[in-house]
Amino acid sequence: MLMTGRQYRSSLADGRATYFEGARVDDIAAHPILGTAVDVVARTYDRWYSPEPDARSPLMVVPRSAQELRERIPLLHEAGMMAHVTYTSIMTLITAAGRLEKLDPVYRQRLQRYVDEVQERDLRVTQCITDAKGDRSRPPSQQDDPDAYTRVVERRSDGVVIRGAKLHITGASLGHELMTIPTKSMKEGEQDYSIACAVPVNAPGVKIVNTTYAPRHHDPRDFPVSGRDHYPEGFVIFDDVFVPEERIFLDGEFPYAAVFAHSLGLWERLGGLSAMADEADRLVGLAQLIAEANGLAHVAHIKEKISEMIIHATLIRASLEAAISNCNFGPDGAAFPNELYTNAGKYHGAANYNSMVRHLHDIAGGAVLTTPAIADIENPEVGGLVRKYMKTMHGVDGEYRMRLFHTIRDLTADAFGGWKQVTNIQAGGGLYAQRIVTRKHYDLEHAKRLALAAAGLDEDHA
Ligand SMILES: Cc1cc2nc3c(=O)[nH]c(=O)nc-3n(C[C@H](O)[C@H](O)[C@H](O)COP(=O)(O)OP(=O)(O)OC[C@H]3O[C@@H](n4cnc5c(N)ncnc54)[C@H](O)[C@@H]3O)c2cc1C
Structure with missing residues (x-):
């Protein structure tokens, strides 16, 4: 049964222990900052709601072909972060289940039952x-401290x-479930760290301390991107939390601990890659628009920078497409993105993000940081003058240019911009x-054979 936005809001009033800037937050939906993130998620519940008793969200369906994998991406972008992290969690568990074939089948059965439950109850994980x-x-x-790892x-x-x-x-306090898995491979003697399980957010002993890049500014017009869409990060503490047997997916089988992290890595990076593909096009668009508004779109060095940005954006999109069209399939037919193209594309996008932002800032000018607030245009004493001096020519209104600058600042040079910068590298x-x-997935032997052939050497020399 799918949830409405209103049902989602009430589902968060479940006694969860969440904290923000020193205080416990008992009603997260009513909180002045975190509550606006709840509103965004509630709207996406309403957007995808269906009253059919056995309806399943189209966002959470497991893809079975390259085309289904491709079609899911714009849907998830539209549905936002909480849908994205839930889909990634479901796909991680499905991928991991396929890779735990040699273990006690009870783990695979529990994984499948858990995924079914999440889909049936329309939960966010x-x-x-x-x-x-x-x-x-x-x-x-x-x-x-032996607790440094869960x-x-x-x-x-x-x-x-x-x-x-x-x-x-990301979004821990806005979800219902915490998919908890080992962060790395484990060795003999690390059986207690080889634990994968699902924990409800309101389980006794779970405490979540939130941080956020949400703007503290009152006027969303000055924060057109982050003012619309922001999600808290959760510092999740398991202070002796009981997990019932049916929610345990691995317990002690240390050679398999990394299976979950590797499965998540693949889906997490596909999500990162697809977000970067749109992001890169958005940065190109802003660079072109601000160059036009500044009267410099025809100048050689500006065009060269924008061309470089276009090449970067195109290569990211090409790796995304390669990751999808060269997808692989699990034992039950689920489609997984190609590891090589997903990882190489994600790496390329993240490693070169700074040069995209550098070009954009270089092209745009200092008003990225110093443009007055949109409300200043409405001030009877200075509004007309602000508009006059922000205008550059006939056809380029001062407010239009100011809105472009605010978007560039919000996306790349303020709290959300900083979040993006670090997230691109670390997430x-x-x-x-x-x-x-x-x-690991690159065909190094093929490369060596080509190199030997170029050198006129046979393979015995390698
Ligand atoms: C905004 C944001 C959102 C995130 N969302 C999530 C989320 O939803 N869920 C989640 O689980 N995680 C999330 N992450 C965490 C992210 O995956 C980690 O930040 C990342 O894996 C790096 O781990 P770390 O931050 O502990 O840094 P560290 O592990 O301390 O890494 C810092 C540097 O040290 C290097 N390093 C670390 N250990 C070693 C070693 N033993 N030998 C050599 N070099 C080493 C690393 O390669 C890196 O260069 C998020 C991170 C950010 C910034």
Whole structure:
């Protein structure tokens, strides 16, 4: 049964322990800052609602072909972050289930039942993978604090008790479920850290501390992007949380701990890649519009910068398309994006994002930061003068140009811009992880054979 926006809002009043800037937030939907994010999610529930008793959201259906994979992307972009993280969680669990074939079949059955339940109840699931991690150079079992990685601290006949923290969890307080999985591979002796499970947000012992880039400014016209759409990050603490048996997907089988992280990495990076493809086109569009509004669109060095931006945007979109059209299939027919193109494309987009932003700032000028608020145009004393001096020529209105500058600042040079900058690098496991996976899936032997042939050497020399 799908939820309406109103039902979603009431579903959050479930006793969850969430905090923001030093205070406990008992009614997140009514909170002046976090509540506006709830409104956005509620609207997407209404947008996709169907009253049919056995309806399933089209956003959460498992793709079975390249075309279905391709069609899902614009839908998820329209539906926003909470739909995106839920879809990614579902696909992670489906992908992992296919890779746990050699384990006790009970895990696969529980995974399938859990995915069915999420789809049936139209829940939102967030991805809890990144642990606190302590000293990065030491494995979980050799940390000063054994809780630096989430672990089982007690086993009972009907489940386990977990302790630890998962940091930077996008939208954790806005969801219903925390998909909790090991952040890395585990070794002998790290059985207690090899735990994958699903935890309701309101389970006793779960505490979520929120941060947000949501604008504190009252006028959304000055924050046209982040004022419309923002999601809190959750610092999720498992302070001895009981997880019943039927919600445990791995417990102690350490050789399989990384299966979940690898499965998530693939879907998370596909999401990142598809977001970057739209983002890159948006940055090109802003560069062209502001160049035209400044009267410089025909100037050689401006055109060259925009051409470079176009090439970058095109390569990102090409890798997205390659990732989709070269998709692979799991044992039950689910379609997965191609690992090589997904990772190489995501890496390329993230690593070159700064040069896109540099070109845009270079082309736009200092008004990216100093453009007066839109409300200043409405001030009877200075409004006309602000409009006059922000105008550049006939046909380029001052307010139009100001709105472009506010959009550029919001997207690239303010709280949301900073969030994007770091997120592009870190989300999906960071650049290093993408380099490792790309290398793993690249056909290095083929490259070596080509190099040997070019050198006139036979393969025995390799
Ligand atoms: C806005 C945002 C949203 C996010 N959303 C989510 C989410 O929803 N769910 C989730 O689980 N995670 C999320 N993440 C977390 C993200 O996946 C991590 O930030 C990323 O994996 C890096 O981990 P870290 O932040 O702990 O940095 P670190 O692991 O400390 O990494 C910092 C640097 O150190 C390097 N490094 C770390 N360990 C080693 C080592 N042993 N040897 C060599 N080099 C090392 C890394 O390669 C990197 O260059 C999010 C992050 C951000 C910024």
